Amino acid sequence: MSHEHARRRFRGEIAWTGMVVGLCAAVALASAGAGTTRPMPVGADDRAAPAVSAAWLLSQPAVNIVPAERANPGSTDDKFTARVRSMEKRAALRAYEGAPPVIPHSVGELKYQTCRACHAQGLRAGEQVARMASHTHLTNCTQCHVAAAGMFLGHDAGPANSFVGLRASGYGSTRAWAGAPPVMPHTTFMRTNCVSCHGEHGYDGWKPDHLDRTNCVQCHAPAASLDQLSPVFGEDLLRVFTSPRP
Amino acid sequence: MLTVDRRTFVKSAAMAAATAAAAGTARSFALPVLEGSGLRWEKAPCRFCGTGCHVMVATENGRVVAIQGDQKADVNKGLLCVKGYHVGAILYGEDRLTTPMLRRDGRLAPISWEEAIGIIADKIAENPKGFALYGSGQWTIGEGCIGNKFMKAGLGSNHIDGNPRLCMSSAVTGFLSTFGVDEPPGCYDDLDRCDVAIMWGNNMAEMHPVLFSRLVDRRTRGQKVTIIDLTTRRTRTSEFADHVLFFKPHGDLAIANGIAHLLIRNGTFDRAFVEQHCNFRQLGPASEDGSAPAMLGVPMTFDEYAKAVEPYTPEKVEELSGVPADKIRMLGEMFGRRDVRINSLWCMGMNQHTRGTAINCLVHGIHLLSGHIGTPGNAATSLTGQPSACGTVREVGTLCHLLPGGRVVTNAEHRREAEELWNVPEGRIGATPGYHTVEMFKRFNTPTAEGGDITTMWVQVTNPGQTLPNLHRNFRVKKDLADKFLIVSDVYPTATTELADLVLPSAMWVEKNGMYGNSERRTQQWFKMVEPPGEARDDAWQMIAVSRRLFDMGHEGMKGRDGRWIYHTTDKAGREVPIWEWDRYYDVNVDERMFEEYRPFTRLKHKDLAPYQEYVKARGLRWPVVQQTDGSWRETRWRFSGFDDPYVGKGKDYQFYHSVTKDDKALIWFRPHEFPPEMPDAEYPFWLCTGRVLEHWHTGTMTRRIPQLHRAMPKAYVEVHADDAARLGVRNGEVVTVKSRRGEIDLPVWIGGRGDPKPGEVFVPFFDEGRLINLVTLDEYDPYSRQPDYKKCAVAIVRKA
Secondary structure, eight states: OTHHHHOOOOOSOSOOOSOOOSSOOOOOOOOTTOOOOOOOOTTOSSSSOOSOOHHHHHHOOSOOOOOGGGOOTTOTTOHHHHHHHHHHHHHHTOSSTTSOOOBSSOOOSSOTHHHHHHHTTOEEETTEEEOOOSOTTOOOGGGTOOBSSOTTTOOOSOOOBOOOOOOOOOOOOOOSSTTSOOOOSSOOTTOOOTHHHHSTTSOTTOOOSOTTOOOGGGTSOOOTTSOOOSOOSSHHHHHHHOOOOO | OOOOOHHHHHHHHHHHHHHHHHOOOTTOOOOSOOSOSSOEEEEEEOSSSTTOOEEEEEEETTEEEEEEEOTTOTTTTTOOOHHHHTGGGGGGBTTOOOSOEEEETTEEEEOOHHHHHHHHHHHHHHOGGGEEEEEOTTSOHHHHHHHHIIIIIIIOOOOEEEGGGGTTHHHHHHHHHHHSSOSOSSOTHHHHHOSEEEEESOOHHHHSHHHHHHHHHHHHTTOOOEEEEEESEEOTTGGGOSEEEEOOTTTHHHHHHHHHHHHHHTTOSOHHHHHHHEEEEEOOOOOTTSOOOOTTOEEEOHHHHHHHHTTOOHHHHHHHHOOOHHHHHHHHHHHHOSSSOEEEEESHHHHSSTTHHHHHHHHHHHHHHTTOSSBTTBEEEEOOSSTTIIIIIIITTOSTTEETTTEETTOHHHHHHHHHHHTOOTTOSOSSOOOOHHHHHHHHTSOGGGTOOOOEEEEESOOHHHHSSSHHHHTGGGGGOTTOEEEEEESSOOTTGGGOSEEEEBOOGGGSOEEEEOTTSEEEEEOOOSOOSTTOBOHHHHHHHHHHHHHHTTOGGGBOTTSSBTTOOBOTTSOBOOTTSGGGGGGSOHHHHHHHHHGGGGGTTTOOOOOHHHHHHSSOEESSOEEOTTSOEEOOSSTTBTTTOTTSOTTOSBOOTTOTTSSSOEEEEOOOOOOOSSOOOSSSOEEEEEEOOTTOOTTOTTGGGSHHHHHHSOSOOEEEOHHHHHHHTOOTTOEEEEEOSSOEEEEEEETTOSSEEOTTEEEEESOOTTSOGGGTSOOOBOTTTOOBOOSOEEEEEEEOO
């Protein structure tokens, strides 16, 4: 039962079909210490605070699930449907949640600067969106991101592989209570540039209604239960590992 | 479609909350967060290259489902390359080997493990001296310990070698010639501290991308790192370089000598360092029988050295190497400065070289001469291609002339110590080195009656059917020789299993316990996380089972001094555990047992390892790992440097304490420039260079089964310069024949592709088993390291009719 249904398994194919919505919303978004989930009144989503008592609001756990009734597949302006679609879009280019996406277009084999032409600031051309890099300190782009298909050489069906990657449903919220700013539902490692996904050229359903505000972490805290393990890519780590000779 | 049953919904939410609360137990980490209640995160070193990144592996319901870079790992600090991010999928190619198979009437047919083990034991018992074991830098340390003991202590035979012979043995002979002991004095921390990084024929952006990022990402943090790319072809590394200096194939020796020349002529060498810490060396005259002069050479004075490098003026070097004289002066000036920290880095370009030992020595030499060594950021560092080429092969000593811990079979005292530590009777270990890789395969591919005295070979965790040079001669002859028997343990069908008589299905990576040792002396450990498919079993168990069968058959070699089996293993209560029975194999941790047996070997050359349990806690530790007075274990980052290495005498800045000359001094070698054994001519007018690409790891048996990697780089090609293509009249994508004196293959032409060779040179990657470039390559090798040169031979490009 449960999350098994919610996860679309990735059978080594680029095309990721099917909707994830529905049976589960179990992205483990809970902030630390989340307790049991209580039944919630219809309408207790994170779009509009329901007309309920303040006491009930405060009693709500961190995982604040959107009722399915509100996710309307026919409506393109439905934020929740958009989120799920965005999740699918992401998943189509990834072997599993957390894998670096493959590149859905041809790439210059030698010129790494060509990536930056579009992905340094991000741009939109018709339906195509080049998202801004979410980790701007890394410059050897092709180290992690490879073409979805080697364009010049052509490609065949490829070897059969039954690896099944982990999936995120993209369905849920991390607000402490309705109206509270959501905690980040994902690691911040390699995702230091919020506007990459949440900015002007970001994903549908993930864009805030306050793009004018730029200091994101002022209100949106990294989730303590995630991977804030150690300072990385800094001199700090070097100092940590340097012990004087006895 | 978008309906949901509210009860499921609420339940899921509760589960999600519970998951978050449960995260953070001893062996799991709360990494990104996703659905899934049974998710378990554990550490492991990456399966691929010698960088030694740590990955966090997520398993659920007995399967690997996700991978993350390990942020606690000092090597990669959370970052991976595209291979590393997809490493989990290597377990799930649908053609995994799952049952032992024996060739009958030309076809491989399933047999039982019982039969398979019996066949191997019988073959060995028939002709123990005609049996050879060919291992791998992908063997875990435990597997290497078992294989080495099996051959040298069990069969009393030194016919065990490994694929690192093809990969980094010239680095070994370079370190031995210079410092008297193997492996780099520096470590990856030098990448964080250097001002200048010099790539000696090293496409680091593709081959060691995580380390390359460690270097270039310093630029985005506002630091200045100058990258000098000494190369024969434009690569992705060149794109990041401040100076791209193209040299003619084999021109690297002239460049190094040119730098030495300038240091001496300008008086900018580090006189104090050289006087205190260095001696000079050159090769003696060739022997009368025409064999190469002894590797450790003869002494020379500073004046003789200065005279030897005198002819290498910038102009002369330009003539020999093709690098402009003013760029040679720039390099000479750079090495002459004390305020610039220089890190030289190399890999196959310098090692797969008929003069590999020589160029390795020369690069160490210019670092010593200029004092650019032993302080953070100043280092000459060889990078390895396999995850445990250092740990399993160089340290455990699974080559035909080595014993564990830096010992050699030709030294009587070393043999005695090894017999003592292995607890086998004195005189058991042979004093003559066995056959090195090329020789071993030549003998196996020669009819027994004509001197081909290797009749049975067991290949584990490697794919010589694709990687040996000149495959027609060195691998494929066997096909028509009836009295040769090839046993192959592997995880997928390969170019090697194609000719195998017996195929054994192996467990891989996190399907077994293991330890690896990376390029910077770092020893790493992981635990088994998932079950191998079908009847696949650990390579270590396979050797143990054969050994036990031989023991039961009464083979004397499989008995120790006390008459017990050489792998006698007990549980905590002291009762013997029958580890030769597969269903009892994991009753104890055989890896730990073998590692603890091996540890005392590591003291002799001050490559001290900590107890197994220390590695369980760490993300690897760099040897020597020395216990402190408080009981803790401390790793060493800069060997031979007084500020860090506990084995350097108190008050000394540097001490090369395994010095060849026994006076704590390192050797600065002179080696002249010479021309390679085969050069382009009218008939074969192009230089052929072979190598790797980012997406595939070596022969591609694992990475070509990962859809994301396979699609990105689906097949091999030949890179041709646009001018040559125009002259030949070939277009981009056109299939041509690449032909040498040894063989030919058809490949599509790629002009302006992944790399861009100079006119007169072509490049072909070796990952594609459907297009074996090693049918074409030359099997000439360095006389000291016995490592073949895959980077230079003469070929013709022929248009298809």
